[in-house]
Amino acid sequence: MNGLRRRFSAYTWEPITVGRSGAGVYRLDGRESLYLKVAEVNAHPDSGFDLVAETARGLWLAEQGLPVAEILDHAADAAGAWLLTRAVPGRTAADPWPADRRDAVVDALADMARTLHELPVADCPFDRSLAVTVPNARHAVAAGLVDLDDVDDERRGRTAAQLLDELTATVPDDEDLVVGHGDYCPPNVLLDPDTLDVLALIDLGRLGRTDRHADPALAMRSLLDPDNPQFTPEHATRFLTRYAPDGDLDPKRIAFHCLLDEFC
Ligand SMILES: Nc1ncnc2c1ncn2[C@@H]1O[C@H](COP(=O)(O)OP(=O)(O)OP(=O)(O)O)[C@@H](O)[C@H]1O
Ligand SMILES: [Mg+2]
Structure with missing residues (x-):
């Protein structure tokens, strides 16, 4: 340093x-x-x-x-x-946006998730499947590395062992692997303030082959977070319908990936 x-x-x-x-x-x-x-x-x-x-x-x-x-x-x-x-000459999706631009910011987030997820997954050298992330979660609990002050509100007061029990009980049987960002939330996406083109994806340490629910799970959780009140539940729904117009995302898998993120 x-x-x-x-x-x-x-x-x-x-x-x-x-x-x-x-x-x-x-x-x-x-x-x-x-x-x-x-x-x-x-x-x-x-x-x-x-x-x-x-x-x-x-x-x-x-x-x-x-x-x-x-x-x-x-x-x-x-x-x-x-x-x-x-420095990328743009603003993150989490920065304050005028009210009449917020829908378009959410659309840009959803469209970039689709673009990323369309990359050929077999070419991606980074494994973020459950075979990696669930053992990582177990290791983090055993080593006392889970930050229980930073869990979602609904999980406050629970021990790391209780969270791990829930995770273990809800691990999906299979995965629909895509190239996922791994921390796909508004502060990690930089946009051109005028065109709203995505100028950069940043904070890429968790990028890799992962289930396609993982990025939408974290994006929607962020859009629903009262700490960024410019976005509302309508924005989270908008993201979902734009990302998955066929309505084929499973709410249980969305919930699982939010839980999995607690161990990171
Ligand atoms: N190259 C860049 N150009 C513009 N802004 C950047 C750039 N790198 C980082 N930032 C800004 O700094 C913030 C934090 O950077 P980054 O997301 O990489 O770290 P972080 O969120 O602290 O990482 P982690 O969550 O892994 O601790 C970003 O949300 C963004 O506002
Ligand atoms: Mg970040």
Whole structure:
């Protein structure tokens, strides 16, 4: 970190507080605008805490022709890792939008999820199927790594062991695998403020082959979150019908993927 402070001493450093993990994100403004994401080595097995995994996924997704923030540099050592990207000149879907643009923002989110999920899944080298994520959840509970202060309201007061019991009892029998983002929520999608084109998908540490319910589950949970009141339950329904016009998403699987996210 000291080396980075020296290297970018001519830049102003603004800590960015959006986000939930221990990773620190800084906006650096100087000759150009950059984002620096720094993480200490984390015992959590989930790739969402791993900036080396996030870097590999960003490079791969760019190769697939999807919009990502340009990776300028990255490094990892025994103490941690960092990832430097160019600032994308847009606003996240979670930033305040005028009321008459919110429907279109939700449509852009749903359309980008469809585009991502249409990538050939067999070509994706990153496994985020239940064979990976459920054992990760079990490991996180055993190691005391589940943040019980950060669970959805309906799960408040429950122990990690109780949550794991529920997860184990509701694991779906099969999966409809797509290339999923893995943390598909409005702060992780950057839009052109005028055209609403998606300029970048960011925070890609959990991207991989996963069930197609996973991204809609987290997107709708975010749209329903009272912490971002510009979006309403109507927006969540709008996302659902735009993403799955045939109405073929299973509410039980949506609920399962919200529960699974509690262990990350
Ligand atoms: N290259 C970029 N261009 C513009 N904004 C960015 C860029 N990278 C990050 N941001 C901003 O910083 C915020 C946090 O970045 P990011 O989502 O990568 O970290 P995070 O949410 O803290 O990660 P995690 O949830 O894994 O801890 C984003 O929501 C976005 O507002
Ligand atoms: Mg994020």
